[in-house]
Amino acid sequence: MAKVLIIVGSRREGNSFHLAKKLKEGLLGRRISCDIITPGNQKIYLCTGCMDCDTNGICDFKDDMESNINKVLDSDYLIFITPTRWNTLSGDLKIFMDRLNPLYSGRKLENKKMIALVVGSKPKSAYSTDGALTSLGSFGEAAKMNLVYKYEFNDCLKFQDILEQEENIKTVIEEIISLIG
Numbered sequence: 001m002a003k004v005l006i007i008v009g010s011r012r013e014g015n016s017f018h019l020a021k022k023l024k025e026g027l028l029g030r031r032i033s034c035d036i037i038t039p040g041n042q043k044i045y046l047c048t049g050c051m052d053c054d055t056n057g058i059c060d061f062k063d064d065m066e067s068n069i070n071k072v073l074d075s076d077y078l079i080f081i082t083p084t085r086w087n088t089l090s091g092d093l094k095i096f097m098d099r100l101n102p103l104y105s106g107r108k109l110e111n112k113k114m115i116a117l118v119v120g121s122k123p124k125s126a127y128s129t130d131g132a133l134t135s136l137g138s139f140g141e142a143a144k145m146n147l148v149y150k151y152e153f154n155d156c157l158k159f160q161d162i163l164e165q166e167e168n169i170k171t172v173i174e175e176i177i178s179l180i181g
């Protein structure tokens, strides 16, 4: 059975959270195992850039990244959901990504399947969510992951605006399910 980990880049119960919940419901309905983590609501120290993990593959910090890294390693698909912030991804997600560096030297993210979902308040014509998607894609490229699917949700400002885009959410769930098979 395929294992999916959804990483939610917003700590509020807003659009990213609601999208993650809908996705999880859809995947569990097809008997695909799915877990959600919200790094912004966890205890995660900032990477100091000491680079020790480049030699030993281990971070000295003892915090929620220990279990997060085990979940990442155990998953076949990583689904990143980020709100657009200043045309790029959220700080919470960037902090999480930096703390994945212990997996870099051992090439443990290589070929991991990645899905990038972006939410933003501006209309598609503003190209704002494109910037967030590019940031996520660049991270995936640096980690040598395999970006298999991406989608941008626009016009979502208030907490639950995304729930008005029922058809788009349905399309995304169906496309992801068909990818996972």
Ligand SMILES: Cc1cc2nc3c(=O)[nH]c(=O)nc-3n(C[C@H](O)[C@H](O)[C@H](O)COP(=O)(O)O)c2cc1C
Residues within 6 Å of the ligand: 010, 011, 012, 013, 014, 015, 016, 017, 082, 083, 084, 085, 086, 087, 088, 119, 120, 121, 122, 123, 128, 129, 156, 157, 158, 159
């Ligand atoms: C600090 C900050 C910066 C933002 N910058 C952008 C932006 O550049 N483009 C955009 O479309 N929306 C921007 N937004 C709006 C959020 O992307 C939007 O409200 C989104 O739905 C929030 O997702 P969430 O409900 O999951 O937190 C910004 C919001 C915040 C708090």
